[in-house]
Amino acid sequence: MKIKQILNNNAAIVIDEQEEKIAIGAGVGFGKQKNDIVISSRVEKLFVLKENEKLQQLLLRIPEEHFTISEEIITYTEKRLGTELSEHIRVQLADHISFAIEREQSGIKLKNKLLQEIKILYREEFEIGLWAIQHIKEKFQITMPADEAAFIALYIHTMKLQGGDIHETVKQTTIIQDMVQTIKKYLNIEVHEADISYERLVTHLQFALSRAKWYESHVMDNEMFEMIKKKYTYSFQCAQKVAQEIYASYQIELPEEELGYITLHIERLRTH
Known part of the structure; x- marks a missing residue:
């Protein structure tokens, strides 16, 4: 493969099999010029350019070391989870990490209002996020709060889903937070x-939200459901309130059977 354009020391646009691609790897672009040959063994990742124009723009826009550390976080994540992450969102993660580093260097700290929910829902991703902020600290001597680990966890969770949508992940986590706040x-x-x-x-x-999205529900026999309603009246009324509010705010309808299970969890929370 031949170099068409140098993006930075570790990335270049190349011609490979008569197709433009982005080659990424340690030293791929270092000391190179147009039409120089790239040794294939140095290339760690290869992307078709027409499908990854945003990646090209990103490589030209953010500091090289920010992209490098993002790739290191992705490599660690793939080894930790034992799965290959979606390519669709790596640009967003690198862009986010670059912006987060710039924010911290400017003394701007953002609170993550979904921190507690993320720690529970995406426990392993959050642990990876904690590793990531420690890695950033070692590289740039920048100390980031756990809030940033939670932001990174959301991106990682989305990258696990082929073609996943970070906005949908945030939306679902926000809805859960709203439901919890209603209960409290x-x-x-x-x-x-x-x-x-x-x-x-x-x-x-x-x-429960996932099942509502796909019109599925827990199967609870009517006798058990009626018993729960009578025995845990207050908790059931609370569950009804939750259902009313998420329907009003998000047009998500929870079936009555689902309210029976939510009632049991609310009762446990209330009495323990």
Whole structure:
């Protein structure tokens, strides 16, 4: 493959099999000129240019070291999860990390309002996020808060889904947070995020939303459902309130059977 354009020391546009591609690898563009030959063994990743024009734009826009550390985070993540991540979102992750580094260098710190929910819903991704901010600290002597680890976790979770949408991931997590806030307000209680009952509730709400999206529900026989309604009246009313509010805000309808299961989780949270 021959070089057509140098993007930075570690990236170049090349002609490979009569097709323009972006070649990424240590030293791929270092000391090179147009029409120089690139040794294939140096190329770690190869992308078809017409499908990755945003990647080309990104490589020209952000500091090279920001893109490099993003790739290192992706490589670590793929090894940790044992799966290849979607290419569709690596540009967004690199862009986000570059912006986050610039923010920290400017003394601007953003709070992640979904921090507690992310820690529970995407536990392994959050642990990777913690590794990522430690890696950034070692490379750039920049200390980032756990809030940033949670932001990175959302991107990683989305990258696990082929063609996933970061906005959809954020939306679902926000809905879950709204549901939890409704429960806490209705019950007038403060909940410790490390409480196992809280974790079970949040996890169940995630699955409940997924089932509602695909018009699926837990099968609960009518006799059991009626017993739950009578025995845990207050918690069931709370579950109804949750259903009413997410329907009003997001037009998501939870079936009554699902409310029975949510009631059990609310009752456990209320009494433990």
